[in-house]
Amino acid sequence: MKISKEKLLELFEKMVLIRQFERKVYEFATTGVVRGSVHLCIGEEAAAAGTVMSMGKDDYLLPTHRGHGQGLAGGTESKRLLAEIIGRESGLCKGRVGSMHFFDKENNNLGAQGILGAQFPIALGVGKAIRNKKMRSCVLCFFGDGTSNQGTFYESLNIAALWDLPIFFVCVNNLYGMGTHYSRTSKVNISKKAELFGISTKVVDGNNIEDVYLNSLELIDYVKKNSKPALIECKTYRWMGHSAFESRPYRTKEEIARWKESDPIKNFKVRLLDNKITKEEIEERENKVNEIIAEAAEFALKSDYPEFDDSIIQ
């Protein structure tokens, strides 16, 4: 299957939006505008945009704690998510939940998870509801390489396969669970763990958006047609620390530099130019994103903090 020119530009724009959004969050975090911790997905934009943008409008999304990109790819408005992250009343959830627990009903986003592994049993419930209601939908359940060692992962794979639930497990394998390399946590590849339960899997280059997008389309179609779970493992890399405040002492500078060579955005830009898309068309999208982010920052900073009514707390 060939991706249309318009779709290619849409995928590009979304990846740029995610990166610029995360850069703004980083700026806000390091200048004290964000209170508490945030987890950024710079470097992992293709894994977020390529999978989520292959969703149908009746499909559901369960993002991770590193979920801003997944939410944005699902159609969540930048300004409302940014306002949420900095705790303002105009935020997506009225500034009550922040970065790690945002949800967006309008875009079928059922809520990001702060507890790693909590999304698996939730996905089972969503999958069961889809089956009971005889809907032709699926749920995208995101998780990282580290979380694939949680007990809930195996228990949920078992039930998802046993009950033929329409769950699309999306593993964003960025190699590190906080500061620990995957090879120090498991001898088994993530896709193999799902295959044990008879679940169809694909392993893709998570920094190549065409690869992620086309394989996701195929797997989502399979999940919905057959009402069976499937899993995609996107191999990628986290450029930033586990959280915004971390100096990444567990990785060498050489390793980070090597992965930055496979920058999902920079390399996609080269392929776009090869695909007869002009430099001007690319710049137009980049400028559009810059405007969106500048407006979002202004909107969020100007918004008021929520006023808490003591009677609700008591």
Next chain:
Amino acid sequence: MFEVIMPRLGLTMESGIIEKWHKKEGDRVETGDVLNQTGK
């Protein structure tokens, strides 16, 4: 004059010491440029 806020390098950091400047007053800077080196 543009005001630059010293970035927090940890959740509990309240102050930092600028050990070295990479830019001089009046230099042109772009987003993402290294301005200085900060220690605790």
